[in-house]
Amino acid sequence: MSFLPLGMLLFLDILMIIFVIWNKLRFRGAKSKKTFGKAKSRRSFLKRAVTSLGVEQRARHYESLEDNEFAMTPRIMRVDTGFGGEVPIAFDPDEDEFEGAKKPSSDLQLFIRSMSRCIGATNFGLSFEFENLAFHPKKAVKPILSEVTGKIERGTLSGVMGASGAGKSTFVNVLMGSAAAPVISGGQRKRVSIGMELAALPMALFLDEPTSGLDATSAASIMTTLKELSRLGITIVSIIHQPRQEIFESLDNLLLFGAGRMIYQGPENRVQDYFEDVGFRFPKHGNPADVIMDIIAGQGSLYKPSGDTDIIHLIEHWKNRELNLRNHASIQSVSTNETQALRKTISQRGAPWYRQIYYCFLRSILQQYRFKASFFAELGVGALAGFLIGLAELSQDGINFRGLFLKPYDLLSSATDYSDVPQMSLLVGLSIGLTASSPGVKIFGEEKLTYWREAASGHNRFAYYMGKVLSTIPRMVLANLHFSILFYLLTTPRISWAAAFTANLLYFWCIYGLASCISMITRREDGPLLAVMLSLVVGVLNGMSPSLRQVRIWHMQWLWRASPGTWLAEGYFDQNIGPLDYLYQIDIAAGYMGYILGQFHLDLGMLMVIGTVCRVLAFGLMRVMNRHKQN
Numbered sequence: 001m002s003f004l005p006l007g008m009l010l011f012l013d014i015l016m017i018i019f020v021i022w023n024k025l026r027f028r029g030a031k032s033k034k035t036f037g038k039a040k041s042r043r044s045f046l047k048r049a050v051t052s053l054g055v056e057q058r059a060r061h062y063e064s065l066e067d068n069e070f071a072m073t074p075r076i077m078r079v080d081t082g083f084g085g086e087v088p089i090a091f092d093p094d095e096d097e098f099e100g101a102k103k104p105s106s107d108l109q110l111f112i113r114s115m116s117r118c119i120g121a122t123n124f125g126l127s128f129e130f131e132n133l134a135f136h137p138k139k140a141v142k143p144i145l146s147e148v149t150g151k152i153e154r155g156t157l158s159g160v161m162g163a164s165g166a167g168k169s170t171f172v173n174v175l176m177g178s179a180a181a182p183v184i185s186g187g188q189r190k191r192v193s194i195g196m197e198l199a200a201l202p203m204a205l206f207l208d209e210p211t212s213g214l215d216a217t218s219a220a221s222i223m224t225t226l227k228e229l230s231r232l233g234i235t236i237v238s239i240i241h242q243p244r245q246e247i248f249e250s251l252d253n254l255l256l257f258g259a260g261r262m263i264y265q266g267p268e269n270r271v272q273d274y275f276e277d278v279g280f281r282f283p284k285h286g287n288p289a290d291v292i293m294d295i296i297a298g299q300g301s302l303y304k305p306s307g308d309t310d311i312i313h314l315i316e317h318w319k320n321r322e323l324n325l326r327n328h329a330s331i332q333s334v335s336t337n338e339t340q341a342l343r344k345t346i347s348q349r350g351a352p353w354y355r356q357i358y359y360c361f362l363r364s365i366l367q368q369y370r371f372k373a374s375f376f377a378e379l380g381v382g383a384l385a386g387f388l389i390g391l392a393e394l395s396q397d398g399i400n401f402r403g404l405f406l407k408p409y410d411l412l413s414s415a416t417d418y419s420d421v422p423q424m425s426l427l428v429g430l431s432i433g434l435t436a437s438s439p440g441v442k443i444f445g446e447e448k449l450t451y452w453r454e455a456a457s458g459h460n461r462f463a464y465y466m467g468k469v470l471s472t473i474p475r476m477v478l479a480n481l482h483f484s485i486l487f488y489l490l491t492t493p494r495i496s497w498a499a500a501f502t503a504n505l506l507y508f509w510c511i512y513g514l515a516s517c518i519s520m521i522t523r524r525e526d527g528p529l530l531a532v533m534l535s536l537v538v539g540v541l542n543g544m545s546p547s548l549r550q551v552r553i554w555h556m557q558w559l560w561r562a563s564p565g566t567w568l569a570e571g572y573f574d575q576n577i578g579p580l581d582y583l584y585q586i587d588i589a590a591g592y593m594g595y596i597l598g599q600f601h602l603d604l605g606m607l608m609v610i611g612t613v614c615r616v617l618a619f620g621l622m623r624v625m626n627r628h629k630q631n
Helices: 004-052 106-119 168-176 190-198 216-231 245-250 268-278 288-302 311-320 322-330 336-347 353-370 372-394 420-445 448-456 461-491 497-521 527-540 548-553 557-561 564-580 586-593 600-624
Strands: 078-080 086-088 128-135 145-152 157-162 204-208 235-239 253-258 261-267
Touching (some): 145 253, 157 168, 157 216, 157 288, 168 204, 168 235, 168 253, 216 235, 245 268, 245 288, 253 268, 253 288, 261 311, 353 372, 353 461, 372 461, 420 448, 420 461, 420 497, 420 527, 420 564, 461 497, 461 600, 497 527, 497 564, 497 600, 527 564, 548 586, 557 564, 564 600
Parallel strands (some): 145 261, 204 235
Antiparallel strands (some): 078 086, 128 145, 253 261
């Protein structure tokens, strides 16, 4: 064996170590600069806060951000576009300034600009119009929702409020199109959930109690982000419980529910006037949100000494109100032009499929780098496996076949040993299976939730799958390089280095394909173990014991031929004993074992085919399994 592959391996390992160290040092330097910048910004903010403290009082209806100490964005102008209602005009992805208001954060601007370039539009929010919306579960005595009518404009931040059991979550789920599908859980994922949903380029964002379980400052920060996103064109509908006054006043619209029916739907800055017209009195220094929650929960007698205050009265009052009737009359069926425009907008969401493959490939490579410990562990396991197999075969001194000499010297043959090469290929197959099966499962099994979210958002499923598959090729090449070099260096078989490397790489290809199939049908926790077991099975089915000749008698050869282990063993057998045809009767050995000589390229081709078929099967399973979560 030439020492060139070994030198190349050492060079690549040193290069990877240098890159990891350099990147870690660069990251630490950038982090220290960012920390210093945050500290400086915090000192500047505290200085401004101390200067302005006590100068101005919060107004009930603020006009601009400069008139309000709380970092909530003011209301924005809207214009009629002829496409399902009004849309915000405050944001233009090519403009750097926002007139009359503070700009959203630079990160949000960059994100929205990226979205705008992808879909070729600046306004991509959805507006919702609903009339007599209802939901009655099959086994329920009463409907959860009934006679719910209203409208949510695109590019607005709408709050859904009501007492427990009022139907808030059901309304949001029905609005999303699936009463069985849960929205983002409140009090658990918060910022991460919002960020993950934004990564799917949503036209509308639904949240269930995004501020629950947070302190006042954190809740205000999240609502600030949501408000900025709504200004940039995304429609946001959020269930809110007991909001502080600043959060309540940041909402554009309110939808108040009681007993599964609508109590109020309209602008936030008119809700207090509406309830005061009904006869309720709001404390001067109280939080309007707390008062409204008491009223719609049936505790309105605290604020209305006389008259009806029960929920049924409030529901009927809203139903009969002239404003509601006028809104009801304005709801019309969506025109053909609007439907076509919506379909065109949806079809333009996202890059072409070939670019999505490229982006998914880069993302997967980045994910593998972030989990580089697992990547280096795979390389280490591969190197260790190759080293151990080499030690096991070291005593053979490269002599792994003994057969019958050619005539007339066949009488001088002392003993025959046809099983050494199949045994060596068995060890190779088992080692590669142990090395690649678990990482192969994690390629897909670790992010099923990400795939379901992106598939439901309209991203190309084939592009996602191909990006992941292509990202595994560099990983397989490096793992195989570490395995094959040490194995070949110690074993010194007669098969050439290039042939052994190619055969081992294609066997890696097969094991990764089988692991992908396992990851599609099992839980993440069970996948690695099942993949390892399957790799052991296909490794053992290589025609060594029982031999292919014996299997042919059982009429079970098709099962062994379906295993990549058989094709790997046949390729190794051909390349290791083929050069000895000048000395031994290799045809007798091949017939005894059941292998076919002279078709090494077919053996390699079948390994490629088996690995490809496994990936096609895995893609089909990915599309079929949990299909309801992909729509």
